[in-house]
Amino acid sequence: MPLNIAVYGATGAVGKEMLTILAERLFPAGEVHALASRQSIGRELSYGDRTLKVKDAANFDFSKVDLVLMSAGGDVSKAEAEKIAKAGALVIDNSSAWRMDPDVPLVVPEVNAHELEARPKKGIIANPNCSTIQTVVALKPIHDRARIRRVSVSTYQSVSGAGQAAMDELWNQTRAIYVNDPIEPDALPKQIAFNVIPKIDVFMEDGATKEEWKMTAETKKILDPKIRLFATCVRVPVFVGHCVAAHIELEEELSPEEARDILREAPGVMLIDRTDEDDPMYVTPVESVGEFATFVSRVRTDPTVEHGLAMWIVSDNLRKGAALNAVQIAEVLVNNGVVRA
Structure with missing residues (x-):
């Protein structure tokens, strides 16, 4: 029997992507409700070949739905997610509000799907940070x-990770530079066009930054709680697609050739890695857009540490980094019989 679903925050970049992916993956949905703030009531959104009209989230009866995919920001989630769960719906939340709550599973299905074998205590499941x-x-x-043992990462994160306003800002600043208009940062702390910003979220x-702390925690x-991770997170002038340069220290020796063999078979991973200068193969953010996979390139030895390995990791942050991961969580819950109509 199909599930009744609500997408809360449906007018945002991630909310729209959630609707798209639910339709693309033929998720067993009956009624699908697009929810947002009062200002968006009546706005039309696409869901496969259907059109949904946005409803007011503040007045919605959540007892009518089985599952809520939530991407409305941390403050809204903190205020509303538990109420929604108490009404009977299972909540999959994309914000940072619940990630470190010990009673809320933090899940990437390819990594720790075992966390989805039973309904969580609070009725909430958290979607991790996009780069994580x-x-x-x-x-x-x-x-x-x-x-x-240890990982040192540098991230190259697109502006879509900061929302639609940051995407508009990159577009407007790029245009302004070409026509010699003044640059006025607003959604981001400094000019992003033709620049990079080594600050995402607040300093601690x-x-x-809090973004760097999120990746570690x-x-x-x-x-694995024993892994030590150090991150430097950077915003770059790219619309969609996050990149991570990871330098890994292992307990055991692992050659790049064996690592590639392992990655070729790993769920969710697409290995694109060839260093032949006549025909090199590696992935950039542009090539990841619209794709479900996490791409890995440039697997090589890091000789600066014992048993060192380095790799380049790229993904569409609106898909696997947010909306797709949430839908995959929902699919596992359905397959496990944890959520039923």
């Missing part, structure tokens, strides 16, 4: 084979 998702998908098969007491919760 693609990183742990690539690290998991390596960790299973050779145990990871130790000098790290979430990787430990999802993959």
